[in-house]
Amino acid sequence: MSAEIFGSWIVVFLTLCIFSYLFDDNPFYKAAEHIFIGVSAGYWAVIAFWQQIQPNLFGRLWPKLEDVGEGSVLQSAWYSIYKVLNFISTGFGILDRSIFPEGGIKGYDEIRLMYLIPFILGTFMLLRLVPKVGWLARWAIAYIVGMTAGLRFYSFLNSDILIQIKASTIDFSSDWGTIINGLIVFIGTMTGLIYFFFSKEHKGSFGTLSKIGIYFLMIKFGASFGFAVMGRISLLIGRINQLKDYSTAEFNYATPIISIFIIICLAIWSFMDGGNKNESTA
Amino acid sequence: METLKNIFIKLGSMDRRIIFLLVGLSVLFPLLKPDWFTLPIRPKQHSQIVFDEINKLEAGSKVLLSFEYGPSTKPEIHPMTIALLRHMFVKDIKVYAVALWPDGNFMSMIAFDEVAVEYNKKIGIDYVNLGYKPGGEAVIKGIASDIRTLYTVDLNGTSLDEIPMMQNMNNVEDFDFVFSLSAGTPGSKEWVQYATDPKGIAMSTGCTSIQVTDIVPYVENGQIRGILAGMPGAAEYEELVKTELTSRGLVIKSGEATSMMSAQSMAHVVIVLLIIFGNISYYLTRNNKRKGRK
């Protein structure tokens, strides 16, 4: 069986394992769920390392320089750390070179020692796993939080507040239809914001405006609901389409065979599980 | 009449597995028998705007295409990607791909593998794939200020200095247009906030259905020019591209999203009917209880 056909059987099996949850929470689903947790954690870690840490962190600390041989004593000492790291990463010389290629990492053309700071902070982040020194992760988290706050303050103020307010203006020089639609958007935005103002009690004319705001928000939520349904159905169509593609002779009838297998197993499990439940309640 | 009422009341307590079966069948039948369910696709205003924006670009224009989706949202967004690449390649637009999601790497590779061959486009000359960088909005900010600080090589390990179309490309201002294929965060919103708004670059987006109502304020005031909303948006764009390519005498494969719209329509009808029946059942049950109390 070729890798492609084997792969297609794996795809169908895992897909149907997840879909089996529609019947009930069962061992197939639990197994698939745990595989997903493990594989996705490994996948993310591998990608983060090879796409960011190796080229952008190690690549800046130990770049492949043109004339390493003629470097200063300090540079040689610095690159000896690189050699030690390589020795450890190759299982003390057993495996092939991978993370730390010969002579440095190609990409940048000068050593940037200031990148020791994110390296140290990143290491502190990992120390969260060790209870006694887990508090060091706060320094790394503080950097992330501080930077996110700084980035978002400006960007949200500009794009989500100022420009949105500017966009709510009405062009009274255009035709009646545009003016009415513009008024609807303006009134909807204002009354929607009034609804979220909880420092004043919602009664009287303020309450009426707030109620109009709720109506606009309900229309928005209804639209969101419609789009949510649309999105989920689209994803379901994608999966069922792939199962349909894998049900042909080209893939050795993967879908029907695995479906029948899972249905039989679930029937047996359901019968045995029902029997166990009766015994426990008896 | 009483019998009908009782049927509706019983429907109210229907096992949810029957609902699952109905939804599954409503999707399966149109896929198994597509000829039975052919429906016309009429592009909406927002898809038309996206199409017009790309159509306005001349040969040699530089478009930054950002991949922010993965296999979980592939059915909605990947068809848009394919249609978009076909449109851009036919117009000889230079495509620069980046990814803000790790899965975006694979999605971009699959897309280019499929479409570049159709139009005989060469990597490094007609398109370049810079790949994924973790960091979300920080990456967008980096691209906005200096792309070469973030990227030194492309996805295949080729140095940017060796790629002809990367000459004089230093930040987002060197692009003529930005297109975000977005399934969540980071996505279109972040592109607007950190790159296109501050730098005044035109952008458009294709996103999952669930994000559409959150993005619509940007679309209405022109911060984002048009939007391809989910799979229906992808089908509409496929229709527009098909018309354009056919008018140029080119043969085009039928789009994936178009073939799935019948299933989408049937599923929507089934869910609407379920909601209506659910409400009828609710009201009849409630009236019965009130009569019982009296």
Added chain:
Amino acid sequence: MFLKRHVPLFIVVIIGLLTLFGNFIDNDEVKNFVDNDATQWFDIIASFAIFLGSLNMLKLQILKIIRKHKNWQYSILAVLGFAVAIFAGFFYRGANYIVVSNVNEINLLPIAELLTDELHLENQNTVISNISDAKDGYEIPKIFMTQSGAEAFMEKLDKFDVNMEIKSKKWGIHLQAKGSLFSWIFFNIFTPLSSTMFALLAFFVASASYRAFRIRNFEATLLLVSGIILMLGRVPIGELIPWWVVAILIVFGVGAISAPWIKDKKIFFGLVVGGIVLFLSVGFSMGWNQSPPQILLIPVIQDWIFDYPTTAGSRALMIGIALGIVATSFRIIVGIERSFLGE
């Protein structure tokens, strides 16, 4: 206390202020640091956070196995899955490819034919031109997971007098090479699991809508009506709904709104039926069958709802959320908000 509390607060304040004022300070060094290096540091630390998440997951699953908690057997699968992904990422490249060189004119066409056939390539002429243009050897567009797989393919080209060499994609690039072990795991394990998890939600949305979506008051009615109009108007089936169905629904809607004021059921029923008959008569007499007014077409109504009331509601929410984020960011930058320290 100083190290655990004050140093992190100091970092937050300095970095927050630097990032914020970086938008306004016109000094090249500061701008360069904020726009480039500071964002790179963020990206690097974010990557370490990903490692933390992965290692934490591993730690929890291993503890579950050691302590034999409920369903501990499944945790073995989680650990195995993680191990396989790490193996494919760091220990086994599995991204071998063949470079063919020294292809003479006579062999060019048969080699191109063989490659097009074996690899199901689209265009044989493209293959021919690629082989001709390749100065340092033509890289066959197929990745082999094992060396033996590559050697087996090379045997097919042995009959042509060409130089062939098996090479391996560089570490790091091997992740993206389609055909490598890592990409096989991505397409055959990660992708179906992740896609199907999301696809499951379609069923639960339908079930929840059926059971919980009730018209209890006017707000719920608005929500339901706009949702239904959108669901039908966005898909092709919306084009098929005739104008008179919409007309009847409008009359029902008006009737529902005015029902509290009309106590007599017979009058109410008469008004609704009369309204429908009147509406349809006017419509048929004015030739709406051939060209119905836009306002009675579901897609047009849907477009209007999407462009105006939905935008208004979305904009109000967006501004409200943005105000909250700006306020919270300000509190974080000045050191008032300390929840991230666990306080």
